[in-house]
Amino acid sequence: MSGVAINWTAIYGNNNVAAQMLSDLSLNEMESVAIEPLTQQLNALQQQLTALQNNSSAWTTLQGDAGSFLSGLQSLGSTGLQAMQASSSDPNVATAAADGNAPSGTYSLNVLQLAQTEIDGTASTAISITDPNVALNLSTATVAFVVGGVTVSIGVNASTTLNQLVNDINQSGAPVDAQAAESGGNYYLKLYGTQTDQTISYINGTVALSDVGIFSSTSSGYQLNQVQAATVALVSYQGATVSSATNIYSNLIPDVTLSLSSTGTTNVTISPNYSQDVQTIQSVFDNFNTWVKDTTNLANAVIPTSTSSSTANGTYQLNNNQVIHSPIPLTELDQVASQLASYTNSQGMSLGALGISYNSKTGTFSVNSSILTAALQSNLSGVQEFFQQLSGAISPLVSDFSQTTQPGVTADALNNDSNQETQIQQQIANVQQEIKQAIANAQKQYNAFISTMTGLAQSENAFKAFLQQNGGSQNGG
Helix, strand or coil, rough: CCCCCCCCHEEEHCCCCHHHHHHHHCHHHHHHHHHHHHHHHHHHHHHHHHHHHHHHHHHHHHHHHHHHHHHHHHCCCCCCCCEEEECCCCCCEEEEEEEECCCCCEEEEEECCCCEEEEECCCCCCEEEEECCCCCCCEEEEEEECCCCEEEEEHHHHHCEHHHHHHHHHCCCCCEEEEEEEECCCEEEEEECCCCCCCCCEEHHHHHHHHHEEEEEECCCCEEEEECCEECEEECCCCEEEEEECEECCCCHHHHHHHECCCCCEEEEEECCCHHHHHHHHHHHHHHHHHHHHHHHHHHEEECCCCCCCCCEEEEEEEECCCCCCCCHHHHHHHHHHHHCCCEEECCCCCCHHEEEEECCCCCCEHHHHHHHHHHCCCHHHHHHHHHHHHCCCCCCHHHHHHCCCCCCCHHHHHHHHHHHHHHHHHHHCCCCCCHHHHHHHHHHHHHHHHHHHHHHHHHHHHHHHHHHHHHHHHHC
């Protein structure tokens, strides 16, 4: 009924008081009045829920920032500063890649032979094939060969075409690629092995295979038209010849991967990759600076309008992005920053000595790559030990904030938010149910109002008609 507008005065007349009252009050209006206080309550609850969800999201962001910083710092203290690099004196012969455990030094090797796949088939076909889609008129037979442990068996007959044979081979699942090759207008079958060190062994159908170019008939029998034989890779290294089924050697030099490209000699040099170590350390403090930025944005009541280090006293403004109104994130971060900036190990090494400086105005760290590289070059093990000790000192404080399980600063805050969200969601569900009930009650009341007022409107019209009739009778008498 709420979607239907009824012109009551058109039914009962413009001078009908009850009809005018019916026109003045609609079902929508009665429903709106009935649910208005509940709607206000619902809006307030939804705003509270949104605020809690935003608060949880902010805590989760800071938790992730702290976790990323902690993970990187702990990695520096374990194996994070063991980056090694490998270079080849002749990358046309071989290239190399080293991991953190590769031994420094220069290693000579001689690539004697590359691993390669078998290739069979030439244009020396027993029959002329000018169209790969025309029937070959082959004798009925079964063409069979083995490659890579897979046996391929394909029946051929007079109606078999070259393309059909190619498709059947390629659909067999064997590690071989069949093609209808062409030379001088004549087509033939060409087989490419797809795995090095895997020979193709033909076991049946030699006559049919000679018709399509895999074999040639000679006075002494059938000869395989082999273009390239399958071979293993051979490398001479430290007085021994080492074979490989592929052109990749994973452990010829410990923890070094060699990729062969051609035969020849080359020297592979393994050395510390200081630039990679600098990048690794830089990423750790980039993560810390991200934690600072997000904490300032999400949990600080005011933010500086200028962070220029040349200005002694900056100006500040209210932070409209603040979501977390607890002092804990800033307090925790300040404690971590203070410990990082002031930490010195027993050998007198500090972040500042490594070229990693702290800006107290912005709360962030910056890395001087030149100073840090020099420190790594002069005392790599000492720097490794320093970060191990620094990680041990800082980790307990950061982990209390970053851990995802209780007890923990952020985990406790998220658990509290979650409990409140559950309560508010239940309150929202209750209010929504109350609104439905209020609407149902309003509909009942409106129906009762309609019933009463339509009865009054009818009575009013009947009374007016009675008066008009009696008045007319008296005037006529």
